[in-house]
Amino acid sequence: MAFLTARKRAEGLGSAGGATEDHWNMTISSVALAILTPLFILSFGSILGAPHAEVVAYYGRPYPAIVAALFLAVGFMHFKNGVKVMIEDYVGGFARKTWIIAMTCLSYAAAAVALFAVARLAL
Amino acid sequence: MADVNRGNRPLSPHLTVYRPQWTSMTSILTRITGNALLITGLLIVWWFIAAATSESAFAAADFVLTSWFGDLVMFLSLLGVWYHFLAGLRHLYWDTGRGLEIETAETLGKAAVIGAVVLTLLTIIIV
Secondary structure: OOOOOHHHHHOOOOOOOOOHHHHHHHHHHHHHHHHHHHHHHHHHHHHOOOOHHHHHHHOOOHHHHHHHHHHHHHHHHHHHHHHHHHHHHHOOHHHHHHHHHHHHHHHHHHHHHHHHHHHHHHO | OOOOOOOOOOOOOOHHHOOOOHHHHHHHHHHHHHHHHHHHHHHHHHHHHHHHHOHHHHHHHHHHHHOHHHHHHHHHHHHHHHHHHHHHHHHHHHHOOOOOOHHHHHHHHHHHHHHHHHHHHHHHHHO
């Protein structure tokens, strides 16, 4: 540590000592979602309301299945990071930890269920 | 020294004393829409897992999502997701160091609100 200059130690940390990573993670997922969101809205919107057999056949095709899997997985990771920042802004102490853990678990669970469901429909 | 007046001191002005501004309102709306979309996300995941499980499970999920209440939720979600989409693009633009002047930021905020309505109507027409 003693060999590092003050600048080197501060680099990339921001004034809060961290969280530049949070911002960067949101940037990556938001660029991904900027592409995936319109694709998912159009594809999911076109099949919502169709009978079960048609839905199964639709998601047996590669394009709708891959778009749905990517959108839901990336979307829930984007949500996980976003809701964490909101909780940190409004809730403190034990409640903060509880909420962050609960929302993180929910996000991963929802993403896992979504991926399993799409995979099962597609394969 | 002990602070004899702790808890009864005048507070500095907070949110309530400010006139609503386009910049602050569009900012909080981004957060509200982004987090409220959790409900939509979970409903859609339910629809997918139901479709992958059985026809009867799918019938239940599909009934909820396409009922009048489901339609209302999906319509509001569409508005919310398009707004959040445009507000996100605005953030990515800001991240390049551009568009940060108050007037430009306000114009972009208004554009996001109007754009969300337009994109929602377009989606309903197309899909």
